[in-house]
Amino acid sequence: MKHIIKSNLYLIFWADKYFGAAVLAMLVAPVMILQGHFSAYAIGLSLSVYFALLKFNSTVTSIKHDKINAAMPVKKEGIVTSRFITAACIISMFTVSAMLVSVWANLKKVIYESDKMDYALRKVIIHISTPIDELIAGLIFGILLSVIISSVYLYLWSKYEHDKYNLYFTMPVLIFAFALKPLMEGLTDAGVSMIFVNVFMVIVAIPVVYFTYKRSLEAFKTREF
Amino acid sequence: MKNLIMADLKVLGHRIWAIPLNTLILVTSMSLIPFVNMPEPVRNFIIALLTPCFLIFELLREDRKHNSDSAFMALPLSKRTYVLSKYITIAILCVTALPVAYLSDLIIKYLGANLSSGAVSFLPGFLNSIFHVLLISYFSFPIYFLTKKIKTSFTVGVIFFWFIIMEVIMIIYDNFHASFMTDNIGNFYTSLITVLLFAASINLVIKYYFRTVPTEWIRTGWSAAILLILIASIELLMRNLDHTYVYTGLLQNIGTHTGAEKERLLTIIYNYKYYISVFSICIVICLTALFILRKKSVDRFYQNCVLYAYSPIAVLLFYENVFRYFIKPFYEDVNKYLASSLEFQGHQYALWIGIVLSFAVSAKFSIYLLKNNRTLK
Numbered sequence: 001m002k003h004i005i006k007s008n009l010y011l012i013f014w015a016d017k018y019f020g021a022a023v024l025a026m027l028v029a030p031v032m033i034l035q036g037h038f039s040a041y042a043i044g045l046s047l048s049v050y051f052a053l054l055k056f057n058s059t060v061t062s063i064k065h066d067k068i069n070a071a072m073p074v075k076k077e078g079i080v081t082s083r084f085i086t087a088a089c090i091i092s093m094f095t096v097s098a099m100l101v102s103v104w105a106n107l108k109k110v111i112y113e114s115d116k117m118d119y120a121l122r123k124v125i126i127h128i129s130t131p132i133d134e135l136i137a138g139l140i141f142g143i144l145l146s147v148i149i150s151s152v153y154l155y156l157w158s159k160y161e162h163d164k165y166n167l168y169f170t171m172p173v174l175i176f177a178f179a180l181k182p183l184m185e186g187l188t189d190a191g192v193s194m195i196f197v198n199v200f201m202v203i204v205a206i207p208v209v210y211f212t213y214k215r216s217l218e219a220f221k222t223r224e225f
Numbered sequence: 226m227k228n229l230i231m232a233d234l235k236v237l238g239h240r241i242w243a244i245p246l247n248t249l250i251l252v253t254s255m256s257l258i259p260f261v262n263m264p265e266p267v268r269n270f271i272i273a274l275l276t277p278c279f280l281i282f283e284l285l286r287e288d289r290k291h292n293s294d295s296a297f298m299a300l301p302l303s304k305r306t307y308v309l310s311k312y313i314t315i316a317i318l319c320v321t322a323l324p325v326a327y328l329s330d331l332i333i334k335y336l337g338a339n340l341s342s343g344a345v346s347f348l349p350g351f352l353n354s355i356f357h358v359l360l361i362s363y364f365s366f367p368i369y370f371l372t373k374k375i376k377t378s379f380t381v382g383v384i385f386f387w388f389i390i391m392e393v394i395m396i397i398y399d400n401f402h403a404s405f406m407t408d409n410i411g412n413f414y415t416s417l418i419t420v421l422l423f424a425a426s427i428n429l430v431i432k433y434y435f436r437t438v439p440t441e442w443i444r445t446g447w448s449a450a451i452l453l454i455l456i457a458s459i460e461l462l463m464r465n466l467d468h469t470y471v472y473t474g475l476l477q478n479i480g481t482h483t484g485a486e487k488e489r490l491l492t493i494i495y496n497y498k499y500y501i502s503v504f505s506i507c508i509v510i511c512l513t514a515l516f517i518l519r520k521k522s523v524d525r526f527y528q529n530c531v532l533y534a535y536s537p538i539a540v541l542l543f544y545e546n547v548f549r550y551f552i553k554p555f556y557e558d559v560n561k562y563l564a565s566s567l568e569f570q571g572h573q574y575a576l577w578i579g580i581v582l583s584f585a586v587s588a589k590f591s592i593y594l595l596k597n598n599r600t601l602k
Contacts, residue, residue: 022380025387167240171247171279178271179255179263186262 004082009089011059012052019055023048027097031105038134039184041098043177045142046149048097050173052090053153054166056083061162080158080220084213087150095143102135137194141184144201149173151205151212159219229297229310230317236287237280244283245325248276253329257336268333269326273355276322281315281362285375294373304595308370312588315366319355359580361386363537363587371594390537393453401457405465405472405496410503413461417454417507424450444518445527451518452535455511460542462504465497472497526597533590540582 013020026048030040130138156165187197234241252271256263288294297307365382372378403413424447431438475490482490522528 019376019380021384022376025380025383029387167244167279167283168247171244171275172251174275175248175251175255175271178267178275179252179258179261182263182267183258183261186260189262190260192260 001078001082001085004078005086005089008056008082008086012056012086012090019052023052023094024097026051027094027101028104031101034181036105036130037181037185038130038138039141039181041102041130041135041138042142042145042184043180044101045091045094045098045139046145046173046180047177048094049087049091049146050149050153050170050177052094053087053150054170056086057153057157057162057166076220077217080154080213080216083154083157084151084209084216087147087154091143091146091150094146095139098139098142102130105130134194137198138184140198141194141201144198144205145180147205148201148208151209155212155216155219158216158223226306226310226313229302229307230314233284233310233314234317236291236293237284240280240283241321244279245276245321248272248279248322249325249329252325253332256329256333265330268329272326272329273319273322274358276325277315277319277355277358280318280321282375284314284318285369289373289375305592308588308591308595311370312366312584312591315362316584319359322355355580359583359587360390360537363583363590364389364534366587367533367590367594370591385534386537389534390541393456393535393538394541396453397457397460401461403461403500404468405500406468406493408492408496410496410500413457413503416457420450420454441522441524441527444522445531448515448518448528449531449535451511451514452531455508455515456535456538456542458504458507458511462501462508463542465500465504469497529593533586533593536586536590537583540579540586 027044030043030047034040034043153169156169184194188194249272252268255261256268294307298304361383363382364385365379368381368385369375369378400416400419401413403410427446428443431443472494475494479487479490479494519525519528
């Protein structure tokens with residue numbers, strides 16, 4: 001199991017030279033564009049986790065990794081479980097990265113803070129600051145959303161062929177990620193506490209992970225390679 | 226060319242309507258969720274970003290899957306025609322987002338869930354969104370035509386966009402800024418000397434420690450540094466010329482002032498002439514230096530790449546500055562545009578100019594790179 005997870009992480013991050021930079025950009029760009037709004041961390045986290053899974057899937061599919069795994073003395077349950085654990089590893093790694101991005105964003109604000117000029121673009125880049133409570137709320141929301149998205153994606157991966165779900169699953173994920181800022185802004189404007197939202201997300205996430213994991217095991221078991 | 230475009234659209238099959246339709250359904254339903262405070266520009270941005278991106282990505286994926294680009298290269302077909310057909314297809318795919326955005330606007334207006342700010346701001350808002358998408362793809366498509374790798378080209382494209390457009394503009398705004406009214410030409414001189422010293426020190430290090438580095442690369446580095454100074458000088462010249470009315474106003478009213486105030490205003494009047502001369506001379510020197518560097522170089526490929534890489538900044542400057550001079554006689558509220566660009570009706574003309582210019586330069590860049598692709602992929 002340990003070796004499969006290691007191999008999975010290798011396939012995601014080391015198999016492509018530019019992928020690390022791309023994922024980092026996905027974490028940084030929303031923070032810059034949304035000027036440190038707390039939803040930026042949720043958007044960045046869910047997008048980077050989802051793209052890491054996409055990368056994982058595309059690498060596994062293109063090198064016929066499934067077939068190789070099927071020919072090895074590895075249980076199919078082990079493969080599915082390792083994918084879920086890999087997703088958990090990715091989420092935790094990106095959470096740490098998002099925290100570092102928040103530190104960097106606030107440092108950048110300190111370095112560039114000056115009223116020397118009044119250009120629109122400058123304002124967009126500079127005025128980034130997220131209060132710590134909002135940052136935590138955004139990160140927890142992002143983690144839970146990433147957990148839900150990855151579980152559903154891994155279930156679809158276990159059940160269907162690559163071409164059948166990838167495009168049409170990516171669309172709602174991206175649109176929902178982009179709609180996160182208006183959603184979270186609307187929620188805070190309406191006076192809904194992020195604690196309730198995150199509790200609701202936990203209530204949704206736990207059964208989603210449990211059922212998708214169970215269903216993925218069954219679906220992958222019945223598949224021929 | 227028409228056949229190539231039709232072939233590309235045929236390759237997409239049902240996706241050509243399924244992707245825009247799915248985007249429409251998803252974005253509209255997302256906007257109707259309670260608490261979602263999704264204004265028109267955000268909706269337009271999502272639609273303008275995702276619809277063309279998905280379609281373009283699918284098109285390029287199909288191309289790679291069937292290796293159709295290699296097949297096209299084997300046909301009696303010029304590289305120029307091939308690239309232009311791809312760019313026209315991409316333009317058509319970008320246009321598919323327009324009806325989606327309009328329909329989504331209509332549906333939401335009809336349901337009354339989130340009132341739109343009206344048809345006047347619809348087109349500029351949409352164009353503004355698609356302009357940013359095209360700025361990123363400015364770098365991605367030429368790199369794709371050179372490397373034929375989708376992921377690499379889009380990743381490198383975004384990184385190029387980030388470093389070249391955002392950071393270079395930030396460097397210009399932060400360090401080169403000099404206005405005759407604030408009397409801070411020292412900033413400009415300091416940055417000028419810093420850039421030149423930096424380039425010279427890199428040149429020396431390469432010359433004495435890495436002797437195998439080709440001279441063309443060193444010339445390319447110098448071209449990049451001089452281009453940065455040239456762009457900064459043009460930007461500063463435009464910014465200072467934009468405040469000519471202060472200078473003419475002071476000339477007319479200087480007689481009404483006395484004492485220290487008059488001294489200060491006379492300094493500003495003198496500064497105007499001095500600053501304009503400095504920036505103009507700097508532009509002339511930079512252009513001469515670039516011309517000499519190009520004349521001296523045997524292989525201009527890398528220098529041309531640098532020139533193309535800086536082009537979006539030139540497009541942005543054109544879009545920001547020159548546009549103002551052309552539009553000013555027709556629109557009195559041009560200063561209002563500067564405060565809130567999306568509300569200004571004339572903004573869409575500038576966007577059209579920006580989109581067409583960046584698309585044309587990007588296509589030219591792609592043709593150039595494909596013609597210079599020595600691997601013959």
